[in-house]
Amino acid sequence: MRLQKYLADCGVASRRGAEAIIAQGRVFVNGSRVTEMGVQIDEESDEVMLDGEILKPEKKKVYIMLNKPAGFVTTVSDDKGRRTVMELVSEINERIYPVGRLDYNSEGLLIMTNDGELANKLMHPRGSVEKNYLVEVSGNVNMDLIAAFRHGIKIDGYMTKPADIEVVGATKYGAKMKVTIREGKNRQIRKMFEAQGCSVKRLKRTGEAGLSLGHLPEGKWRRLSEQEINTLRNHADGITRAQKNKKYWESVKSRRRGGNK
Numbered sequence: 001m002r003l004q005k006y007l008a009d010c011g012v013a014s015r016r017g018a019e020a021i022i023a024q025g026r027v028f029v030n031g032s033r034v035t036e037m038g039v040q041i042d043e044e045s046d047e048v049m050l051d052g053e054i055l056k057p058e059k060k061k062v063y064i065m066l067n068k069p070a071g072f073v074t075t076v077s078d079d080k081g082r083r084t085v086m087e088l089v090s091e092i093n094e095r096i097y098p099v100g101r102l103d104y105n106s107e108g109l110l111i112m113t114n115d116g117e118l119a120n121k122l123m124h125p126r127g128s129v130e131k132n133y134l135v136e137v138s139g140n141v142n143m144d145l146i147a148a149f150r151h152g153i154k155i156d157g158y159m160t161k162p163a164d165i166e167v168v169g170a171t172k173y174g175a176k177m178k179v180t181i182r183e184g185k186n187r188q189i190r191k192m193f194e195a196q197g198c199s200v201k202r203l204k205r206t207g208e209a210g211l212s213l214g215h216l217p218e219g220k221w222r223r224l225s226e227q228e229i230n231t232l233r234n235h236a237d238g239i240t241r242a243q244k245n246k247k248y249w250e251s252v253k254s255r256r257r258g259g260n261k
Contacts, residue, residue, distance in 0.1 A: 003029065003039045006048060008116025010055040011095025013076055015120045026051050058114045062094045063229050066110045066221040067213060074098040074110060085110060089221055099123060100184055100208075108133070108205030109213040111232070112221075121236035122209060128161075128182040129235060132207035133189060138173040139198030148196055149179070155191040163192070173201045209235040 007018035007027070021027060025035050028049040041048060048055045068074065072083050076097050085098055089112060099111040099119045113119055122129055149165040164180035179189055190200045206213045210231040216222060224232070 001041055001043050003027065003034060003041055003048070004037065005116060005120075006041055006043055006057070007050070007055070008120065009043075009057040009114075010048075011058045011097065011114030011116075012050060012055065013097045014099065014123055015116065016123065017076070017097065021050065058094050060094055061113070061115045062092060062096050063111070063113045063115065063224040063232070064089065064092070064096065064221050065211065065213070065216065065224055065228075066112055067216040067218050068102050068107055068110045069219050070105050070107050073104050074100075074102045085112070088219055101186070102205060103187055103190070103203070106203045106205065107218065108203075109208050109211065110205070111208065111211070111224075118232060118236055122232065123184075129184070129209045130180060130182050130207075131184065131205060131209075133179045133181075134168070134202075134204045134206055135177045135179050135189060135193070135200055136171045136173055136202040137175055137177060137193055137198045137200055139193070139196075141167065141175040141177070141198065145193075145196045145198065149192065153192045153195050155188070155195055156185070158185075160185070160188065160192060171201075174198075 004015045004018040004022060007013060007021065008015045012018060013021060019037055022034060022037065022039075025033055027034050029039065029041055030047050043057065066085060066088060068085055068088070072085050072088065074085050076084065076086055078084050082104070089096065094114055096112045096114045097119075099113060100123050102108065102110050111122075146165055146167075149163045152159045152162055154160075161181070161183050163182075164178075166178050167175050168178045169176040181188060185191075189203060193200050211224075211228055
């Protein structure tokens with residue numbers, strides 16, 4: 001088993017987060033520090049330590065939904081001393097970690113778990129998990145802005161995937177928008193509005209991967225139902241199937257091009 005997967009199974013962090021932890025030199029295998037990716041371990045016989053603590057995979061899988069307030073970072077720890085979402089779920093005995101990110105100043109639905117396999121599928125860079133937001137913005141909200149969101153906007157050197165957007169109300173700042181995206185670049189929605197000359201005053205995630213925040217109070221969490229867990233798994237499996245199908249057809253096209261030479 002790859003070391004980063006083992007760390008995820010232990011509830012330390014997602015696989016991508018585990019890679020960062022390994023690179024920081026905080027992980028030891030059988031007494032030797034490991035800083036490179038791709039190291040294979042025997043989960044039955046090798047001893048893995050993080051920050052001096054021996055790690056063992058979590059036997060009980062935990063799945064929760066948190067209504068994250070603004071002013072918390074979505075990491076297990078923060079080197080700048082900021083409050084993390086872990087403070088809001090301190091009653092949970094098992095190690096869990098956030099699935100994906102929600103900006104420091106953003107609010108709303110955050111899924112947390114120690115199911116490394118599910119988290120990895122949901123966070124895969126090539127995935128297309130649908131995320132819903134309510135966004136309060138100031139600036140000139142017009143049809144050009146709406147058309148830009150629906151076609152894709154160039155930010156940080158890349159073109160975003162088409163997003164769903166509609167005006168659902170007015171605020172003292174300007175407009176309240178409902179936005180749905182199918183990717184998760186860093187501060188993506190804020191940057192998309194900024195590229196159109198608008199400023200985000202408040203951003204709240206209301207849904208993700210078929211789940212809805214509902215009436216969960218701010219700063220509170222609840223365990224997911226079996227039906228909700230199955231919904232997440234179905235979304236994750238759907239992404240995996242789509243990725244495999246895409247790779248298959250890409251290989252078919254490549255072979256066809258090779259045969260036409």
